[in-house]
Amino acid sequence: MIEKTYKAIVVDDEDLARAIVVEHLGVHPEIRVVASCANGFEAVKAATEHKPDLLFLDIQMPKLNGFEVLELLDPQPTVVFITAYDQHALKAFEVHAVDYLLKPFDAERFEEALVRAKARCDQGAPSGPQPAELSDAARSDWPLDRLVVKDGTKVTLIPLAKLDYVQAQDDYVLLKTPEKSHLKQQTISSLETRLDPNRFLRIHRSFIIQLDRLARLEQTPSESWVAVLHDGTRLPVSKSGYARIKTLLEKGSV
Amino acid sequence: MNPITSSRARLGTYLLGWVPVVALLTFVAMSQGWRLAEALVLGVPMCALGAFLFLTSWYLCRALPLRSTRVGSHWTAWILAAVIMAALWSGAGVALAWCLDRLSPLAGLYHRALAALPTLLGIGVVLYLATLTLHYLLDAVDLGKLSEAREAEFRILAQDAELRALRAQLNPHFLFNSLNSISALTTIDPPKARSMCILLSDFLRGSLRLGEKRLVSLSEEADLLKAYLSIEQIRFGSRLQVQWDLDPATLSEEVPALLLQPLVENAIKHGIAGLTEGGVVRVASRREGNVLELVVENPVDADTPVVPGLGLGQRQVRSRLQMRYGDRMRFEAGTADGIHRVRMVFPSEVKP
Numbered sequence: 001m002i003e004k005t006y007k008a009i010v011v012d013d014e015d016l017a018r019a020i021v022v023e024h025l026g027v028h029p030e031i032r033v034v035a036s037c038a039n040g041f042e043a044v045k046a047a048t049e050h051k052p053d054l055l056f057l058d059i060q061m062p063k064l065n066g067f068e069v070l071e072l073l074d075p076q077p078t079v080v081f082i083t084a085y086d087q088h089a090l091k092a093f094e095v096h097a098v099d100y101l102l103k104p105f106d107a108e109r110f111e112e113a114l115v116r117a118k119a120r121c122d123q124g125a126p127s128g129p130q131p132a133e134l135s136d137a138a139r140s141d142w143p144l145d146r147l148v149v150k151d152g153t154k155v156t157l158i159p160l161a162k163l164d165y166v167q168a169q170d171d172y173v174l175l176k177t178p179e180k181s182h183l184k185q186q187t188i189s190s191l192e193t194r195l196d197p198n199r200f201l202r203i204h205r206s207f208i209i210q211l212d213r214l215a216r217l218e219q220t221p222s223e224s225w226v227a228v229l230h231d232g233t234r235l236p237v238s239k240s241g242y243a244r245i246k247t248l249l250e251k252g253s254v
Numbered sequence: 255m256n257p258i259t260s261s262r263a264r265l266g267t268y269l270l271g272w273v274p275v276v277a278l279l280t281f282v283a284m285s286q287g288w289r290l291a292e293a294l295v296l297g298v299p300m301c302a303l304g305a306f307l308f309l310t311s312w313y314l315c316r317a318l319p320l321r322s323t324r325v326g327s328h329w330t331a332w333i334l335a336a337v338i339m340a341a342l343w344s345g346a347g348v349a350l351a352w353c354l355d356r357l358s359p360l361a362g363l364y365h366r367a368l369a370a371l372p373t374l375l376g377i378g379v380v381l382y383l384a385t386l387t388l389h390y391l392l393d394a395v396d397l398g399k400l401s402e403a404r405e406a407e408f409r410i411l412a413q414d415a416e417l418r419a420l421r422a423q424l425n426p427h428f429l430f431n432s433l434n435s436i437s438a439l440t441t442i443d444p445p446k447a448r449s450m451c452i453l454l455s456d457f458l459r460g461s462l463r464l465g466e467k468r469l470v471s472l473s474e475e476a477d478l479l480k481a482y483l484s485i486e487q488i489r490f491g492s493r494l495q496v497q498w499d500l501d502p503a504t505l506s507e508e509v510p511a512l513l514l515q516p517l518v519e520n521a522i523k524h525g526i527a528g529l530t531e532g533g534v535v536r537v538a539s540r541r542e543g544n545v546l547e548l549v550v551e552n553p554v555d556a557d558t559p560v561v562p563g564l565g566l567g568q569r570q571v572r573s574r575l576q577m578r579y580g581d582r583m584r585f586e587a588g589t590a591d592g593i594h595r596v597r598m599v600f601p602s603e604v605k606p
Contacts, residue, residue, distance in 0.1 A: 013527070014431070015491050020438035039530045060427075062528045062555060084430035103434035146557075157557045 006121060007050055009035045011043040011069065012058040012082065017103065021056050021082065024110045031114075040064020044072050045153045052077045053121045059083045064148060064155065072150040074185070078120045080113050144194050147175060149182040156182060160199070164213050164229060166191060168206040178231070201248065203227055203241035217245065256312040257392035264392070269305055275381065276301045282377075286370065292363055295354060300347045304378070307343055308385035311335070315389040332386065333379075340378025347374055410577050411468075417570050418465050418512055424458070425519060428486075435489050450488050457481040464511040471605065472539060473505040479518050479537065486522055493532025494522070499549075504539040507546050508603040510574050516567040517550040517596050524565075525552030525594060546602040551595045568596065575600055 008031050012018045018036050025031045031054070035046035040063045047055065047069075055077040059066035070079060081100040098120050099113040147158045158175055167174040168188035175182040184191075192202050202208050213229045217237065220226055225237040227245075237245070258268050276297050283293035314335050318328045351367030354360045367374075432454055439447035460478040464470055476498075487494050514537065521535045533553035540547050564572065564587055572585040575598060583600035 013530075014435070014489050016435045016438035016442070016489065017431075019442060020434065023438070023441060041530070060527070062530045063557065084434065085426045103430050104437035159557075 003030050004122075005030050005032055006053040006118060007032055007034045008054040008056065009033070009037060009043065009046055009050065009052045009077075010056045011037045011040075011061070011066070012056075013038050013061045014058075017058065017082070020104075021110075024107060025114075028114070040066075040069045041155050043069045044150060044155050047073050047077065048150075048153045051075065054117055055079045057081055063157070068148045072148055072155060078117050080117050144196070147184065147191075149175065149184045151182070158182060160195075160210075163200075163210055164231070165210065165233070165235065166200075166208040201241075201244055203245065204236050204238045207235050207241075209235065211248070214245075217242075256309060257389060257396050258309060258312070260396075268388070272301045272305045275304070279377070282373070283370070286366075288366060292360060292366070295360065296347060296351055296363065296367065299350060300343070303346055304343055304381055307339060308382050310339070311382060311386040312389050314386060315393055320390060320394070332383065336379045336382040336386070337375075339382045340375050343378045343382075344371055344374035414468060414510075414574060414577055417574050418468070424461075427523075428519070431489055432485055439488075446488070450485065453481055453485050453488075457485060461512065461515065464515075467511045469508040469603075470511045471505065472500070472507045472509050475509055475511070475514055476500060476505070476537075478512075479514055482515065482518065483535070486526075490522075490526060490532060493529070494526050495532070495534045497534050497536040499536060499538035501540045504541050504546060506604055507539075507541070508605055509546070509548070510578060513571060513574065513598075514548065514550060516571055520565065520567050521550055521552035521594070524558075525554050528555040528558050529553060541602055544602050545599050548598045549595065551593055553592055554589055554594045556592060571596075571598075 008025060010018050010021045010025075010033060012021070015038075018038070022033055022036060025033055034050045034052060035042075037043040037046050040061050043055075043057070044064065046052075055070075055073075057066045057069060057079055059081060060083070061069075064072075066081060066083075070076070078098050080098055082103060082105075083100065084103045099116050101109060101113055145160055147160070147163070149156045149158060158177060162177045164176045164178065166188060167176065169183070171185060171187060172183050173186055173188050173191055175184055188202075188206065188208065192200070192208055195208065199211055200208050201211055207227075209227060209229065213231075215228045215230045218226045218228055218234075225242050227235045227237050229235070258264050276294075279297040279301065280290065280293040283297065284290060314331065318331060348364070348367045348371060352364045355362070355364035432450070436447050436450050436454070439450060457478065460481060464474065464478060483494070483496050487496070518535065518537065526532050526535065536549070536551040538547075538549040538551075568585075568587050575583040575585055579600045583598065585596075585598050587596045588594070
């Protein structure tokens with residue numbers, strides 16, 4: 001009988017921290033470590049290429065943090081978070097994660113996490129939460145300052161300051177920056193909840209604009225409204241969107 | 255220090271206060287049939303004598319402070335001192351009258367003065383007690399000012415101690431990550447695991463020791479940073495490089511304890527840790543004239559949005575400098591061309 005094997009990727013920006021995970025996995029012939037990554041970009045690339053069953057993932061890393069990595073992966077591997085100390089993360093893990101390990105950990109604790117993770121793999125599809133949800137819970141105390149987008153294996157970070165507007169396209173959103181448009185798999189409503197309502201406004205079922213990009217509002221012959229941005233872009237404004245803009249204008253924040 | 259003679263303004267006011275006393279004495283004397291010249295020739299020197307003689311009431315004021323619980327028993331001492339000093343004073347007055355009596359225009363002054371001795375004695379007691387009261391009053395005012403100044407100083411000391419205590423507190427993230435590195439090294443490279451344990455102990459001991467002090471020499475602070483950075487170099491490997499540009503002449507400068515430590519910690523946390531390739535943390539010091547300049551620099555990731563304003567660590571460092579040096583310090587922090595730079599300038603102090 002051939003035992004089932006699992007592909008695993010280890011992600012941590014510290015060499016020694018990766019080494020210890022690889023060492024613990026070394027005693028398990030059924031686990032094959034297909035990649036060992038030192039940052040979020042490498043992790044997304046390796047995971048897209050290898051489609052691992054298991055991901056051992058640090059949270060605080062250069063470029064992309066652990067949550068952002070997870071957000072970009074499809075399909076979602078079974079994830080064991082490994083962190084030194086992070087209250088925000090702990091909050092999320094208590095509810096959602098397969099397991100999390102606090103550095104430093106011993107062999108028994110690692111085995112426990114591995115058994116749990118393998119069981120989750122054997123069940124098939126991970127029953128965990130959507131990654132966006134996970135990172136929302138973990139980051140609820142942090143202001144969202146950038147969006148991550150993946151195109152093939154290429155990852156792009158979009159600072160919110162660069163975002164002109166967002167347009168809904170079915171299950172995707174089109175993120176419009178002065179240089180380029182990026183497509184991201186997320187609904188416009190779920191993105192809206194993560195954006196600062198004082199900076200971004202849903203002006204239409206399909207559009208969110210960054211408020212300081214708004215030049216003026218114009219009325220069309222058919223009595224509906226159009227938002228004109230500083231770069232000349234014209235976007236439709238719905239009735240409720242117009243009401244929201246008016247409220248903001250009255251508050252004096254535009 | 256006598257509260258009256260301690261300042262020129264007070265002494266002047268006090269002496270001026272004796273002018274009406276001269277007027278009063280003259281008035282009393284003339285009402286007794288003295289001539290104006292007689293009253294003045296005796297009254298002016300007596301008041302001058304009294305003004306200085308009664309300053310001695312300061313000793314009584316100091317010996318019998320009002321704060322003590324047995325104020326009731328002070329009365330005897332006060333009255334006794336007043337009578338003795340008044341006797342001395344009026345005695346001196348009579349002696350002066352006796353001398354002046356030889357001069358023909360003032361003949362009979364001695365007898366008049368002798369006759370007025372009881373009155374003089376009474377006036378002397380009153381004047382002495384008045385001066386004594388003045389001493390008590392001024393002393394109380396001074397004490398109030400002093401305690402206010404002391405309170406302000408204590409407040410500054412307490413705030414500084416609090417900030418240092420915060421600094422000496424361990425960054426748990428650093429500690430757990432270091433322990434994790436040691437845990438990994440125990441199988442990979444046991445001697446290195448041991449040396450990391452020792453470095454970590456050196457650092458912990460050093461930060462506790464420096465946390466107890468207000469000022470340390472720059473070389474002591476640098477030793478602590480070296481232990482800290484050696485640990486971080488084991489964690490981050492080749493990603494962390496350190497460039498020391500400390501002018502040897504500045505190593506004996508006294509600097510607020512744990513001033514650089516939080517800035518170097520930030521350089522790693524917000525700089526090196528966010529860079530896949532890492533970079534160089536630079537620590538520099540130099541003296542220019544009578545000011546000391548300290549600089550900490552680190553590269554930052556271009557993709558990480560710059561948070562406006564100062565972080566907690568930088569704010570604490572700045573307020574510690576502000577508390578100690580006030581307007582005589584400068585604290586600048588900013589990012590340009592991918593390098594975050596903190597520069598501090600404050601008065602140079604070398605331990606005598």
